[in-house]
Amino acid sequence: MEGVLVSAATGAMNSVLAKLAAFLGDEYKHAKGVRDDLAFLQSELTTMNKALHALADADQLDELSKDWRDRVRDLAYDIEDCIDLSVHRLHGAGESGLAAKMARMAKKIGAFRQIASQIQQLKARVLEVSERRNRYTLHGLVPTSSDASSSTTKVDARLCALWTETKHLVGIDGPRDDIISRLEQESSSAAAQHDVRMVSIVGCAGLGKTTLAKQVYDKIKAEFEYKAFVSVSQRPNIKELLLNISTQVGKSTNTWDDVANLVDNLREHLKQKRYIIVVDDIWSPEPWNFIGEALVKTIHGSIIILTTRVKEVAISSSSSHGGFVYQMKHLDGAHSKRLFYKRIFDCEEKCPPKFELASEEILKRCDGIPLAIISISSFLADHESLYHWNEVKKIISSPLPGNEYLETMQSVLALSYYNLPHDIRSCLLYLSAFPEDCEIAKSSLVSRWIAEGFINARPGENVYEAGLRYFNVLINRSLIQPWNEHYGEVLTCRVHDVILNFIVSKSVEENFLFLLDPSGLVPLQHSNYCKVRRLSLQGNYCQEEFASRMMPIKPHVRSLICSVDYTGFHPLSEFKVARVLDLDGCQSLTNNHLANIEKLVHLQYLRIRGRVTVLPANIGRLQHLETLDIRGSEVKELPPSIVLLQRLARLSVSQDVKFPAEGVSKMQALEELTGLTLFCQPGSFLKELGELTKLRVLVVYWKAYHARDSDEAQAEHKKSCKKIFTSSLNALDRHSLHSLDFVVFMERFLFDPWFLALQNLKRFGVESTSRMINIPSWIRLAAKLEKLELSKAYVTQDDLEMLGDLKALEYLALPCSDTQGSWLTISNHGFRCLKFAFLCNVLFMPDSMPNLKDLRIDIVLEEVGENDSVFEHLPSTLCRVNVDIIGNPPSTPRDVASELEEKILNVAKTHPNRPTLTTRTLDRDILVD
Incomplete structure (x- = not known):
């Protein structure tokens, strides 16, 4: 993995070697002493690097080897920081002329001598231990195999719906229907004392409590006016939980309210309203004492679903709201086999005879725990050797001390971990930076991996595309869980807490990333040879105590990830080697906290929110910045120096942010621009926009901009913006643009005649908050279009024929x-x-959509009536079907909808591919609401 810059295996060693090679170039060929020192260091560090790779593939190390490994990795970080800061100082002067050039060369030679001296001192820290281990030849290693990077990886079509499929494979439909039935039975008796119906789902980790709760929630949530799904976790922030529930049920809140006010306001808001709320993963009674008080008990028909690992919590919480406890059970042998066989052999009923004995013993060790079965089956799916299966069986079947279940899970996860390539291991360990139950956005995660230097792009591959490939590998290995899926594309993920506990412990063991945990479970470690390089702030802190603990580690921290509202790390300028600053949790962040941030010359990723209204005027000095995300801040205008960010590749802003009138064409590295509010921009900016030759992704807000000009002047400005923007779009289409999305706010959006055909687009979408649009005729010319999404559109048979002629189209979403x-x-x-489709009121001809995997379909019975051909000739390739049957009860008798639902179920049962099926019968007023 020589192309990887930074990894958990070798630290910054690869990056250091690349920089040493650059320093040995022609520019320094006359600086003999410096060249000799650098050549010696390059040779020594190259050998160290090879030893580190060998150690990384060993799952058993003695303490001496661990100590040597930690010291050498830390040495690599110190060397790189030393080089980077020295080079920056040397290149900071701007004088010209022969004398200035000679002076700069003299400074460089002196600086490199200083670097060499510093490196010699750093290297001395490891020589003593190294010599005792025969100079980098470390005996007694226990290597394990590590896969080479596979070819370009796409998410398995089944795995995008992994947790939905698993629900059915493990028999989750039975428990789901059982809970719903019991809730319906509780309804009549609940009216006497408790109008709210409640169920507490209890069971150990990995059994699928959250999955079951979500299945019940998804099945019946359409029947409720107000709904929320929140996760609590081990160390909850009660205020954040109440704010989250309030937001989801449509209650505007003041973030400065205390817990008591939030409880009172939420109670008042929920009066006389039917709601369904899921409170997931409660570990102790205290959080429920507040949440339970906020959820009004007197609204007949409302439902609360709670999940927990602690039986006492389940009993006390359900009794407080007149509910019942549902005990989750381990899978029986039949369901375990179905899940295991489906995941590996794509067949639920049997496995090849030669694997039967090994699979029986492996499943016995997994003990009916879905997470363990999914993890081990993902690991085995790519291995067809019986020898390999038997080796796995030996490892996970050996006697283990202590908690047998936890030890089994650790051994299963360790197998998956050591089977990953080194660079992807780093990406997995980085997920330890996120709090428990956190929903992680794919786009920001990949951007952070890039900033950290974890991504090794292949020739001809964009580095962001390589990051997506890594993301898909982790999904396919079942190490991250797809969470929010939008029309066939995974947008967010979560890490199961069992897996999170594993990677947190592994991250600490590898000195990779540290959490500041107020419980003391994950201590903040610091020593002369094991400095904190990446730090994640989670939980609640004493400001003064934390500020004092932060001081000695600031100069070495490369990444600061803040998931809490904490600003005590000010000033940011003291993080002088920082590459990543993710301050998304800092809602109290102000302009003052960003003072002198331009001094962070190595910063590559910056994400801010809160009460920041103005970006620093000198932000253009951050010449290494690649990602800037200010969504969630109050910034309304970007400073002129923003155009000096020569490496900025990804820029995300909020609505109504105004860009500089001139200079955007200088930002030639820009690949993604999200949040461009079209009509508030100066015409000169829109003209230069077309000169961004690398721009691949563009998200545009189409909304009225209320200026002080007259109505005629505003109309003229809008017309001018359209004309200039159209010209720039055509230029971008000729360059690199392949993804274009419009978000339309209460405005009339017409494609023709102003919108010209973009023939090179691969993705196009229009999300409208109100008005329907017509499908544009120019779409027929978009021969490369792979994904089309129009949230509200008039669709005719001719439109469908036109879209069907698009040869590259794989995703089509026409909801509403x-x-x-x-x-x-x-x-x-x-x-x-076509692989994914979301359509309304359609019938299928034989052999239509021959590659369709995922179908979502709405049937509006009150508009189109019954049809005997509904769901005949469904594509044989289907893996998942979601059906909503929509109609008002007066015009569409419930028995008609029920008959149709029963027919769909029968079709699914007899379908050759046995797709997973979800059906709902909805009233039209609920749909509109």
């Missing part, structure tokens, strides 16, 4: 579409490559 009261027909000649 208006078919004008007619059934539409999918012909047998179109949509030959």
Whole structure:
């Protein structure tokens, strides 16, 4: 993995070697002493690097080897920091002329001598231990195999829906329907004392409590006016929880309210309202004491679902609201086999005879725990050797001391961990920076991996695309859980707490990333040879105590991830080697906290929010900055120096942010621009926008901009913006633009005639908050289009035929579409490559959509009536089907909808691919609401 800059295995060693090689170039060929020192260091560090790679593949190390490994990795970080800071000082002067050039060369030679001297001192820290281990030849290693990077990886079509499929494979539909039935039975008796119905789901880690709760929630949530799903975790912030619930049920809140006010306001808001609320993963009674008080008990028909590992918590919470406890059980042998066989052999009923004995013993060790079965099956899916299966069986079947379940899970996860390539291991360990139950956005996660130097792009591959490949590998290995999926694409993920506990302990063991944990479970370690390089702030802190603990480690911290509202790390300028500053949790962040941030010359990723209204005027000095995300801040205008950020590749802003009038064409590294509010920009900016030759992704807000000009002047400005923007879009289409999205706010959005055809687009979408739009005729010319999403559109049979002719189209989403009261027909000649579809009122011809994996369909019975051909000729490749049957009870009798739902169930049972199926019958007023 020589191309990887930074990894958990070798620290910054690869990066250091690359920089040493650069220093040995022609520019320094006459500086003999410096060259000799650098050549010696390059040779020594190269040998050290090879030893580190060998150690990284050993799952058993003696203490001496661990000590040597930690010291050498820390040495690499110190060397790189030393080099980077020295080089910056040397390149800081701007004088010109022969004398100035000679002076700079003299400074460089002196500086490199100083660097060499510093490196010699750093190296001395490891020589004593190294010599005792025969000079980098470390005996007694226990190597394990490590896969080479596989070819370009896409998420397995089944794994995008992994947790949905698993629910059915492990028999989750039975418990789900059982809980719903019991809730319905409780409804009549609850009216006497407790109008709210409640269930507490209890069980150990990995059994699928959250999965079951989400299944119940998804099945019945459409029947409720107000709904929320919140996760509590081990160390909850009660205020944040109450704010989260309030936001989801539509209650505006003041973030400065205390807990008592939030409880009172939420109670008042929920009066006389039917709601369903899931409170996931409660560990102790205290959080429920507050949440339970906030949830009004007197609204007949409301439902509360709670999940916990602690039986006492389940009993006390359910009794407080007149509910019942549902005990989760381990999978029986039949369901364990179905899950295991489906994941590995894509067949639920049997496995090849030669694997039967090994699979029986492996499943016995997994003890009916879905997480263990999923983890081990993902590991085995790519291995067809019986020898390999038997070796795995030996490892996980050996006697283990202590808690047998936890030890089994650790051994299963360790197998998956050591089977990952070194660079992807680093990406997995980095997830330890996120709090328990955190929903992690894929885009920001990949951007942070890039800033950390974890991503090793292949020739011809964009570094962000390489990051997406890494993300997909972790999904396919079942090490991260797809969470929020939008029309076939995974947007966010979560880490199961069992896996999180494993990678946190591994991260600490590897001196990779440290959490400041007020419970003391994960201590903040610091020593002369083991400095804190990455720090994640979670939980609650004493400001003064933490500030004092932060002081000695600031000069060495490369990454600061703050998930809490804490600003005691000020001033930021003291993090002088920082590459990543993610301050998304700092809601109290102000302009003052960003003072002198331009001194962080190595900063590559910056994410801020809170009460920041102005970015520093000198932000353009951050010449290494690649990602800037200010969504959630109060910034309304970018400073002119923003255009000096020559390496900025990803820029995300909030609505109504105004860009500089001139200079954006200098930002030639820009690849993604999210949040461009079109009509508040100067025309000169929109003109230069077309000169960004690397811009691949553009998200545009289409909304009225209320200036002080007259209505005629505003209309003229809007017309001018459209014209200039259209010209720039055409230029971008000729360059690199492949993804374009519009978010339309209460405005009329018409494609023709102002919008010209973009023939090189791969992704196009329009999300409208109100008005329907027509499908543009120019779409037929977008021969490379792979994904099309129009949230509200009029759709005719001709439109469907036109879209079906797009040869590259793989994803089509037309939710809330208006078919004008007619059934539409999918012909047998179109949509030959389509894998995901979200459509309304459609019938299928034989052999239509031959590659479709995932189908979401709405049937509006009150508009189109019954049809005997519904769900005939479904594609044989389907893996998942979601159906909403919509109609008002007066015009559509419930028995008609029920008959249709029963017919769909029968079709799914007889379908050759046995797709997972979710059906709902909705009233039209609920749909509109």
